[in-house]
Amino acid sequence: MEKQWLKWAKKLQAIAQTGLEYSKDKFDIERFQEIRKLSIEIMNEYTDIDHEKLNDLFANEVGYQTPKVDVRAAIFRNEEILLVKEKSDNKWALPGGWADIETSIYENVVKESMEEAGAKVKPKRIIAIFDRRKHRTDNYPYSVYNVFVECDYIKGEYIKNIETSDAQFFKIQNLPELSEIRNSKDQIKLCFKAKKEDKFEALFD
Template sequence: METIWLAQAKRLQALASTGLHFCTDAFERERLEEIAEIAHSMLAQLADVPLERITGLVPDFAKRYSTPMIDVRGAVIEGERILLVRELTDGCWALPGGYADIGLSAAQNIVKEIREEAGLNVTARALYSVTHKAKGLYRPDVRDFYKLYFLCERVDQVAPMAGFETTEVGFFTLNDLPPLSRGRTIESDLEAAFAFHRGETTQTLFD
């Protein structure tokens, strides 16, 4: 879960971005730009990264009303095992998924992501969880995300295969999990998937 200072710096940045998008007064824009600079500096210090890295993470700054990004993740469960992919970026494991692409529904996005990252053809059966990343035990992020988790099923028996953004694919039990990519997936995401799969939970979880 992110600290109060990170949450406030992100909110300050979002307000500056939205304000600059709509603002037409030159003096007010100058004040908003200063607020944006302060917010970016705060985020850079809190994340311990160069300022350029912060501005690079928000390339659409002040170009639209500032809203959370969407991350879709899919759980494919077979027996007592769940599908995970090993991420190329950090070498750790996560539920397959990623940013939602414009032009596709959330369900279409996760079907595409699982095909690209794990080589499997699936159908999205149910939305089992909607999470605000900032409120979970994920690695802190200077961006803001809603995370959508789908329970998916295979539609054929093609063998899993890593894609361009993954290096390995495998099925794991909850008692034998590999190191997780904690900015993407945490244990509670997997536990919630099994609970929904078993019928122990029948309603979509949300915070």
């Protein structure tokens, strides 16, 4: 469950961002800048993200604030799922990341699979769309929707890149240490469940 202080900080950030987008009065703009500064200070106090990074993240946000979209590709080859080893924490995750603008969910999944795992895939169906705060206990500064997409594996060969250091297929019984900030063991198990059920219906919060 998301902590109350984080809810307040996110709400202050959203109010400030919307106010900065639509306000014309210089005094109102100044007030909304102060509100945004306060929200950053709150997050900095209770998270491991440094003040400068938080400020850069939110300073680049414009317009009405909406959740970010994270896409994850559940790529299957027979009874195994493809995971990539993240360089940031040396743990394993489904290929994926932030969705790019002017790119569909389908296109993002194809792109991330190739970039991170060297895998050519065909997205098949959506497994789940989760509100991150309902499935995590960490203090995260964004509102995020996680989209899990089942994919058929066509072919591939891992290529060195800046984000991952390896890509391998794993059976459900032999999962490696997972990068929990990206996906949980329960979510990986859900992907396996969806793969086995032809009539599986997508889950959403």
